[in-house]
Amino acid sequence: MDRICKLWINGQEVAVDPERKLIDILRRDLRLKSVKDGCSEGACGTCTVIIDGKATKACVQKAGRLEGKHIVTVEGLSPREKDVFVYAFGEVGAVQCGFCIPGMVMCGKALIDVNPTPTRLDITAAIRNNICRCTGYKKIIDGIALAAELLRDDKPIPVVGGYRGVGEHCQRVNVKTKVLGTGKYTDDLDDVDLPGMCYGSAIRSAYPRAVVKAIHTEKAKALPGVVCVLTAEDIPGSVKVGHLKVDWDTLIPVGTTTHYLGDAIVMVAAETPEILAEAKKLVDIEYEELPPLTCAAEALAEGAPLVHPSAGTNILAHEHLIRGDADAVIAASKYKVTHHFETPWTEHAFLELECAVAMPFDDGVFIYSSDQGIYDTRRETALMLGLPEEKVVVENCFVGGGFGGKEDVTVQHLAALVAYVSKRICKVKLTRQESILIHPKRHQFSMDLTTACDEQGKLTAMKLVAVTDNGAYASLGGPVLQRACTHAAGPYNY
Ligand code: FES
Ligand code: FES
Structure with a gap:
């Protein structure tokens, strides 16, 4: 980096490349994993930190604009503040999946610092840019109000008993790790946890319905830092997987037709997310575009093309x-x-994006996932890799919401494919746009x-x-x- 700028992060001076996004500096360089990435585009608030006293989204800030500024994440709270927020959010039941919670805590802290006696309306305004999809906002407001009361009046934190009996109020067991952001969601696993990890992403169809005529991967494969570029031909087992019906192409083979814009055609993995983005641009796919079917009425019309020709009908x-x-x-x-x-x-709009990390393991694969059904992920991945199920092990990290939208495999089998074929640890994470495009x-x-x-x-x-x-x-x-x-x-x- 030719130019550097200096920021103060949780009291430490840090020199960084001014062109980098603050969220990457916090999450990737400093491993401050309480800063969650729910969208990377300023829409969800999971990345909220405090910059010079103001709750701010880290994903839309470039470091160059923050020269000399003081940034605080949940990790930088005082021990007393941490204890208070953990107790308050746990006591009122403000924590469910937990993915939004560190961002909410930072909104609460920024408010309480300037207004120790906030009204409910003040708190509502303070969290207005932050989305929670599980808890709803009432209990989060309750949690911030209780935290304000404890901090303002310097009240001792009541001792939280363990089991209080059936039907009795109790705090959920993982409140502390979720409020403080230390609990692991899949995307929190990094190359310090898993040295040698590479990054994978699929190239999706340019058209909702098109014949894939040819795929040219040579230029992408030649790019330094590219780990692998895979097509359907590289899949050792069944190209198609599926939760209840085996109809979903892992990668669309040449000569066949895409079914929607979310279809993956080529899987690319590289040493860094930056090289991965470059490599994806170098893959050339030739299509023959066909008219899409965009609603049930079109699909039911006489003479309509078949979405899945092998099914013989468009009625599922x-x-x-x-x-x-x-x-x-x-x-x-x-x-x-x-x-x-x-x-x-x-759209379910769960705040944690789909993410999986897979690695070679015992002649098969081990997958960290944020699944709604690890046994289905195991079964479908084994089918795709042509392995017995016991050669696929799936372990769930915390799940940042699902609501039925994380039942199908989306990234798990793609990460497993890279891991199995290239013998590398691979993380595959969707962008918010991909997530909305892909899952049912x-x-x-x-x-x-x-x-x-x-x-x-x-x-x-x-x-x-x-x-x-x-x-x-x-x-x-x-x-x-x-x-x-x-x-x-x-x-x-x-
Ligand atoms: S607002 Fe920053 S990750 Fe969503
Ligand atoms: S607890 Fe807020 S999004 Fe899940």
């Missing part, structure tokens, strides 16, 4: 649930109302619903015809449709 599942003769009862009912309803697909969403539904009742308003019958857009792959779509049918009538007695 059909549920027909009957109880009584709804048509006859509706016809005989005094009142009836029919409406068409549409619900949108919904809560399903979109189109529903025609008729409800009938008698003269007294007593419900007599309901009839629902629903079509759901399941997206490109089966995932958990079958059971979701079944549930939609069984739950449609709600808790009412017809």
Whole structure:
């Protein structure tokens, strides 16, 4: 680095490259892992630190703008402050997945430092730029209010008992590590924990539906620092994996068709994230673009192309649930109302991005993951690598939220592929854009619903015809449709 700038981080003077992002200096260089990376683009607040007294997002700050400034992370809190925030957040139940919590703590600390008696409105304003997807905000506000009270009045911290009995209030066991940011999420594993770790990322389809005509990897392979460039041909076992149905291509083979923009086509791994980004640009993929299917109506239209030709149909599942003769009862009912309803697909927006670290282990692979189902990850990875399941070991780190959106493999099998083929430890982490692009969403539904009742308003019958857009792959779509049918009538007695 030609030019350096100096910052004060948790009381220590640090000389850094002014072009680097603060979050990388904190997480990668100084290993201050309480600073979480939930988006890298200033949207979520998980990276919040205090800069000269102000709660600020570290991912949107370049070091060059911070010359001489004082930066505090959770690691830099005093022992008393740490104890207070751990107790306060634990006592009010403010911690669930924990991924947002260090950022919330820094918002609370910045507020309390200038306003020791904050109102709930003050606290609400202080955390307005920080998202929590698990706990909701009430308990986090409670936690900051309690922390303020303890700090302001210099109150002793009550001793937290262990087990208090069934039905009794107790603090969750991992509050301390989540509040202080010392608990390990997969992305917190670095090349100090795992020396020799490389970084992997997939090149995704440029079109929602296109034939992959050719893949040119030579230039990327020749770039110094590139560990491997893999295509479907390098997969030792089944190219396709899947949670309930084996229909999801790990990498789209040449000569076949992509199913959506999230499809991985080439897997690249390199010594550093910077080389990885360069190498991905050097891979050239030739496509023949085809018209996409963008909704269920298009997919059901006569003559529509098949999303998965081997399935022979675009209908993944059909549920027909009957109880009584709804048509006859509706016809005989005094009142009836029919409406068409549409619900949108919904992104889960868990704050921790999908991340896996895999390494060669006992002729197979060991995977650190942030999974909702490690046994499925094991089964699908073994299928893809052509290994018996016992050769794949999956261990979960903390999971920074999932809400059903982390049920399919996304990064786990790709990290395992690099580890198995190149014999290197490999981390694969999605960007927020990739995460939103790739994982299935809560399903979109189109529903025609008729409800009938008698003269007294007593419900007599309901009839629902629903079509759901399941997206490109089966995932958990079958059971979701079944549930939609069984739950449609709600808790009412017809
Ligand atoms: S706001 Fe910085 S990681 Fe999301
Ligand atoms: S506890 Fe806030 S995002 Fe999970």
